[in-house]
Amino acid sequence: MKIGKGVEWAAHACVLLAALPEGRALPGEALAAFLGVPQPYMAKQLQALSRAGVVIAQRGAAGGYRLARPAAEISLWDVTAAVEGEAPSFRCAEVRRNGPCGAAPAECARPCAIAAAFHEAESGYRRALAAAPLTELVANITREASAARKQRIAAWIEQHATKRA
Amino acid sequence: MKIGKGVEWAAHACVLLAALPEGRALPGEALAAFLGVPQPYMAKQLQALSRAGVVIAQRGAAGGYRLARPAAEISLWDVTAAVEGEAPSFRCAEVRRNGPCGAAPAECARPCAIAAAFHEAESGYRRALAAAPLTELVANITREASAARKQRIAAWIEQHATKRA
DNA sequence: CCTATTGCGGATATTTTATATCCATAATAG
DNA sequence: CTATTATGGATATAAAATATCCGCAATAGG
Numbered sequence: 001m002k003i004g005k006g007v008e009w010a011a012h013a014c015v016l017l018a019a020l021p022e023g024r025a026l027p028g029e030a031l032a033a034f035l036g037v038p039q040p041y042m043a044k045q046l047q048a049l050s051r052a053g054v055v056i057a058q059r060g061a062a063g064g065y066r067l068a069r070p071a072a073e074i075s076l077w078d079v080t081a082a083v084e085g086e087a088p089s090f091r092c093a094e095v096r097r098n099g100p101c102g103a104a105p106a107e108c109a110r111p112c113a114i115a116a117a118f119h120e121a122e123s124g125y126r127r128a129l130a131a132a133p134l135t136e137l138v139a140n141i142t143r144e145a146s147a148a149r150k151q152r153i154a155a156w157i158e159q160h161a162t163k164r165a
Numbered sequence: 166m167k168i169g170k171g172v173e174w175a176a177h178a179c180v181l182l183a184a185l186p187e188g189r190a191l192p193g194e195a196l197a198a199f200l201g202v203p204q205p206y207m208a209k210q211l212q213a214l215s216r217a218g219v220v221i222a223q224r225g226a227a228g229g230y231r232l233a234r235p236a237a238e239i240s241l242w243d244v245t246a247a248v249e250g251e252a253p254s255f256r257c258a259e260v261r262r263n264g265p266c267g268a269a270p271a272e273c274a275r276p277c278a279i280a281a282a283f284h285e286a287e288s289g290y291r292r293a294l295a296a297a298p299l300t301e302l303v304a305n306i307t308r309e310a311s312a313a314r315k316q317r318i319a320a321w322i323e324q325h326a327t328k329r330a
Numbered sequence: 331c332c333t334a335t336t337g338c339g340g341a342t343a344t345t346t347t348a349t350a351t352c353c354a355t356a357a358t359a360g
Numbered sequence: 361c362t363a364t365t366a367t368g369g370a371t372a373t374a375a376a377a378t379a380t381c382c383g384c385a386a387t388a389g390g
Contacts, residue, residue: 001166001167001168001249001254002166002167002254002256002348002376003166003254003255003256003283004347004348004349005256005258005348005349006348006349007255008255008256008257008258008260008279008280009260011279012260012261012279015279027364027365027366028365028366029365033264033265034264034265034266035260035263035264036260036263036264036267037260037263038349038350038351039351040350040351040352041349041350041351043366043367044349044350046366047366047367047368050366050367057365057366057367058357058358058365058366059356059357059358059364059365059366059367060356060357060358060359060363060364060365060366061357061358061359061360061362061363061364061365062358062359062360062364062365063357063358063359063364063365063366064365064366065366076279076282076283076286084166089166089167089168090168090172090173091167091168091170091173092173093170093173095173095174095177095200095201095202096177096306098200098201098202099198099199099200099201100198100199100317100321101199101314101317101318101321102201103309103310103314104311104314106311107309107310107311107314108309109309110309112306113301113302113305113306113309114173114176114177114180114241114302115173116305117241117293117294117297117301117302118168118241118294120293121241121290121293121294121297122290124289124290124293125286125287125289125290128282128285128286128289129282129283129286132282132286136278136282137278137279137282140278140281141261141277141278144268144272144273144274144275144278145268145272146269146271146272149266149268149269149272152265152266153266156265156266162364162365164359167347167377169376169377169378170377170378171377171378192335192336192337193336193337194336203378203379203380204380205379205380205381206378206379206380208337208338209378209379211337212337212338212339215337215338216338222336222337222338223336223337223386223387224335224336224337224338224385224386224387225334225335225336225337225385225386225387225388226333226334226335226336226387226388226389227335227336227387227388227389228335228336228337228386228387228388229336229337230337327336329388
């Protein structure tokens, strides 16, 4: 069971966007440069976030990305679902129907007990991620950062964030 | 985030082994035939279960696989860990150190807040799987099965299970 | 001891998914 | 009108999952 890098990047991108002052946006290129990740691939993740309604993309000069709603209302699950999709990680192949003693369709009305156990575990996983809003991440990250770094970040944002009309 | 088929197969295999009478074992070939899955690949999963100490493999004539301990003491997490390994699904690439505003090593003493949130969610996922013993799965599956199917399975086991010395 | 059976480990092939890039197009500010 | 910026599709490359094969080791039973 693996989670793609895109999720990590998207999460860091959203944390950065959460630190943007009101009325500003960040172009994808600047965002990728800030995180030190490949720009074209990062762009794909940003598109996914945009399609899922997590961020708002503004085209054209002085465009860029900003959060679609307050950071308190965006969770790690929102970001994960946007990038990786909402399909369950356990895909039941209905093994119980196979082989010489396979179950008849009538015996398969309910989901397979094995699949049910995995799905229940996963729904807990999702609830845990849904309970982690961007604000909490920002707070934790801010607490660890040195004053010097916070100042550098603020300066970088001031320099790269666009002002929208 | 995806879980391989091997986990599903291994889980079904363990449920079947849990139904074996005392002192009997099932050859890998029979097991794969029962589940209707490719034998050589199933063999790999059984090897993984064996190495992890979930099942005991007996070589040679009249050999085969049996559970290494009572079904009540084997959980879905044991099976999953055996097949997929115990590595966390979220692999932190330490993105926070990248780019023009990257964090200094001193600021990275604690794990990144994003990675921490994923790891916490995953540990809940594991606890949920660890709370699902084979006995529970067997009970749920038995409840759904028709009397006819249960009888066919018992007959099949009687015919294919080896008796060890 | 001999033979048939059965699991083990390594090597390898095949398919699918993740990762990464590029380009033509559309939208927008100034 | 021009420079900028996101979008969607197509495509290339790398990595992982899926699947198979084979020679070896272990074991039961004759």
